[in-house]
Amino acid sequence: MKLLLGVDVGGTKIGVGLGDSSGKILGSSYRDNRDTDPNEMLPWIVSEANRLTAEAGVKVSDVAAFGISAPFPADAARGIMVRPPNNPHWRNVAILDYLRDNLKIDGCFENDANCGALAEWFFGAGRGCKDFIYLTMSTGIGGGIIASGNLVRGGKTLSAGELGHICIELNGRQCSCGMKGCYEAYCGGRAIANRMAQELKDQPDSMIMKLAAEPGKPDMRTLEAAYRANDPYAVALWQEMSLRNAQAIGLFINAFNPQRIVLGTLAWAVGDIFIDPILKELPRFCWKELLDVCEIVPSELKRDISSYAGIAAALNYLKENGKI
Numbered sequence: 014m015k016l017l018l019g020v021d022v023g024g025t026k027i028g029v030g031l032g033d034s035s036g037k038i039l040g041s042s043y044r045d046n047r048d049t050d051p052n053e054m055l056p057w058i059v060s061e062a063n064r065l066t067a068e069a070g071v072k073v074s075d076v077a078a079f080g081i082s083a084p085f086p087a088d089a090a091r092g093i094m095v096r097p098p099n100n101p102h103w104r105n106v107a108i109l110d111y112l113r114d115n116l117k118i119d120g121c122f123e124n125d126a127n128c129g130a131l132a133e134w135f136f137g138a139g140r141g142c143k144d145f146i147y148l149t150m151s152t153g154i155g156g157g158i159i160a161s162g163n164l165v166r167g168g169k170t171l172s173a174g175e176l177g178h179i180c181i182e183l184n185g186r187q188c189s190c191g192m193k194g195c196y197e198a199y200c201g202g203r204a205i206a207n208r209m210a211q212e213l214k215d216q217p218d219s220m221i222m223k224l225a226a227e228p229g230k231p232d233m234r235t236l237e238a239a240y241r242a243n244d245p246y247a248v249a250l251w252q253e254m255s256l257r258n259a260q261a262i263g264l265f266i267n268a269f270n271p272q273r274i275v276l277g278t279l280a281w282a283v284g285d286i287f288i289d290p291i292l293k294e295l296p297r298f299c300w301k302e303l304l305d306v307c308e309i310v311p312s313e314l315k316r317d318i319s320s321y322a323g324i325a326a327a328l329n330y331l332k333e334n335g336k337i
């Protein structure tokens with residue numbers, strides 16, 4: 014059994030967790046990360062690592078490795094957070110070197126979608142698979158690919174797995190990344206919310222606008238409620254979303270022949286009405302032989318996935334370096 018430290022740097026929260034290689038969480042600590050200064054947060058990570066290990070009756074030097082889960086854009090090879098989209102004061106923060114120097118143990122830096130894939134692979138719905146894909150399915154769509162028993166990182170910029178930004182429509186909907194027709198522009202939670210607000214802005218009496226928790230700002234929860242109530246606009250949008258999800262997932266099935274595809278946030282929050290329509294459309298987008306051997310399932314770790322993200326990255330680091 015190896016002790017592992019996980020550091021999860023999110024847009025709204027930052028967390029430190031102590032766990033072991035069996036997936037047991039021994040302690041964790043979270044705090045708000047909105048509008049924070051990294052010069053304050055980096056020492057906090059170190060002090061929490063010291064506190065959590067002391068409370069568990071061990072020392073930081075007993076920990077085999079730490080793993081950092083961080084959003085892109087980042088310089089993953091050097092462990093530098095370059096320009097995280099939701100943390101305006103975090104610019105070119107060399108977090109990997111800082112933690113190596115201050116914790117005096119080895120560790121790694123991984124993008125958050127890859128960490129999600131590693132967490133499901135080691136501790137969740139991807140256990141036992143040699144070939145498996147994880148899709149975040151949240152405000153945006155991130156992906157992580159495990160192929161032949163290894164995390165796929167790609168070449169120099171280590172950016173493989175940007176599955177939300179494959180183009181599925183020529184000259185299609187504008188994506189926040191700058192391209193047009195990305196998968197995320199059709200199925201990402203933020204893109205769908207913006208689309209509803211735009212298309213229904215002159216229809217305050219529509220069911221979606223009436224159900225919106227915040228006036229004029231419907232979200233995925235609003236769409237789900239209106240879809241369940243058979244609102245025609247919601248039903249049409251839901252069917253389009255399901256078709257686009259099937260189109261993209263079909264591409265991944267033919268490209269990677271995975272045993273399992275694990276879907277994050279929306280899939281477990283919404284339930285069967287999210288996955289079932291995708292399964293119905295999938296035969297149009299991939300070969301039957303590959304579809305027959307691929308399961309599409311929701312995340313097992315659900316909202317706890319962030320607690321496992323950094324710990325899973327640390328465990329994978331040990332695995333890649335032949336230490337487990």
Ligand SMILES: [Zn+2]
Pocket residue numbers: 177178188189190191192195197198
């Ligand atoms: Zn895009």
